Amino acid sequence: MSDENKKYELVKTDTVTTSGRTLYRIRALVAIGLLVAPGDLGGYIENVNNLSVYGDAWVSGNAWVYGDAWVYGDAWVYGDARVSGNAWVYGDARVYGDAWVYGDARVYGDAWVSGNAWVYGDARVYGDARVSGDAWVYGDARVYGDARVSGDARVYGDARVYGNARVYGNARVYGDARVKERYDIQWFSNVGSESGTLTVCKAKRGLFVSRGCFSGTLPQFKKAVKAKHGDSKIGRHYATLIKSIEIWFREEKAK
Template sequence: MRKYEFTGETQNIECTGKVITLHRIRAARDFMGVKKEELGGWIETEDNLSHSENAWVSGNARVFGDAQVSGNARVFGDAQVSGNAWVLGDAWVLGDAQVSGNAWVLGDARVSGDAQVSG
């Protein structure tokens, strides 16, 4: 069963000289503290956020490119996950943190504040 849907609301951002369209998500069912109809954050495609498990993107957080959020991971606040980055397990990316490139954030890791993780 799908856990989120696109709301129809979009925003365009510029990244490395190209414009990317992000889509706001909304929870399609209750799961792990997220209530049905709750607005989520912004993703480029459904490949960015798993429909299985309990991962969630909320607030003004953005996930795009080939980045993936899965497991019980959370990306929220004004955080950004991009490139080929993965956020998985019970990891959190929050605040103004940025995870990009080929970086992986996993386990019980927390990336917050103005932190930047790349690789």
Template sequence: MRKYEFTGETQNIECTGKVITLHRIRAARDFMGVKKEELGGWIETEDNLSHSENAWVSGNAWVFGDARVSGDAQVFGDTRVSGKVWVFGDARVFGNARVSGDTRVSGNAWVFGDAQVLGDAQVLGDARVFGDAQVLGNAWVSGDARVSGDAQVSGNAWVPGNARVYDIRHVFTAGPIGSRNSFVTFFRDKDCGISVKCGCFSGKLGEFLERVRKTHGDSKYAHEYILIAESAKACIDLTAEKPEEEGGSE
């Protein structure tokens, strides 16, 4: 059963030199806190918002291009979601957030404030990306990670569970490195220390170096990892204070 309909109200926007017509939606039935006849946000086509489950676009949010919102995901506020983005699960995108490219926002993840998630990035789990933070390229933010302030997580960085990245100097990524030509991410953690994500390893810097010595001994690869770790220690700023809010409100 269809859960929304077009109201007949439209607006034209310009994106990459092309004029796109957005359509205002209205709930056609009651579902998950949304009442029949309640006005929603703006979508380009019905492909942008699933009729199944409880996903919803509301407020002045725009979802267009090949972007999709499904599952129990919510997109609201003045958010702009475009490109080939997929917002699903119980994810929330709100405020003035901008999400575009081929990104994924899933699980219980929230993207809000003036945050941007672009490229092929993924925000998943219980992660929160907010403030003026940017997640770009092939970067992942997962678990219980918090990325905010003017932080930028980019390239092949992976910022997992215990990350507390509030500043551009809170994360350091290097690679290809080691016997598998992998990428390693060093980041400020919730204990105001440095933690590491490299392949299947995720843990404190000291644990990482111990694993390196155990696995690689005195080899060239061990020296690579140790040198990069020293650079990360020199570059990551552990003094910056955390933002006042880590949550946001719906």
């Protein structure tokens, strides 16, 4: 351990192992912020490179930080959270509960990732964003501003969820989707022959639609529905939903 580390020490007698790696519980050597006193035990890290020796960053509870992951600034990782791979958590960010942040993901600013949420790949969650529940944010997705992603929602690909947008339930936002306001997205549950979720949101060009294996524009979705379901009950139901979607986004555009 570096001689510069006067912030915490590794407790060599208190360890956990994962994927062949040994993680050590940490013990504070000085007061850290307002909540950690000298001698307080924290969570587990693999080595001093996982938790900055500067600032008020801390790992507590049963949280694990390992691999090339790095927690710094005033960020906290706690509860049963896991941060691994090359992930960074910094600024005033919070990762807690049973949340996982891994890969090359970044969580920073005042962002919170909690519950059973996963943030991974090259995803970025920042600003005052909140990702919670069983939500996943991955790929090159960005969630920022005051955005909220929760429930079983998935945000991935090149998607952007920001501003005061809300994405939850079983919604799927991906591709070139751009969701800034809560009115930029609509979703409908228990739809189609598989009783799934139909998600429609604004994109770089027009509207992005996802339903099961389908993803594309609204005109493409119309053609796919007509080809597969025709004038059946399911086809007529989809036609009604499409008309509702057109009315909604036409009126929003008019505003």
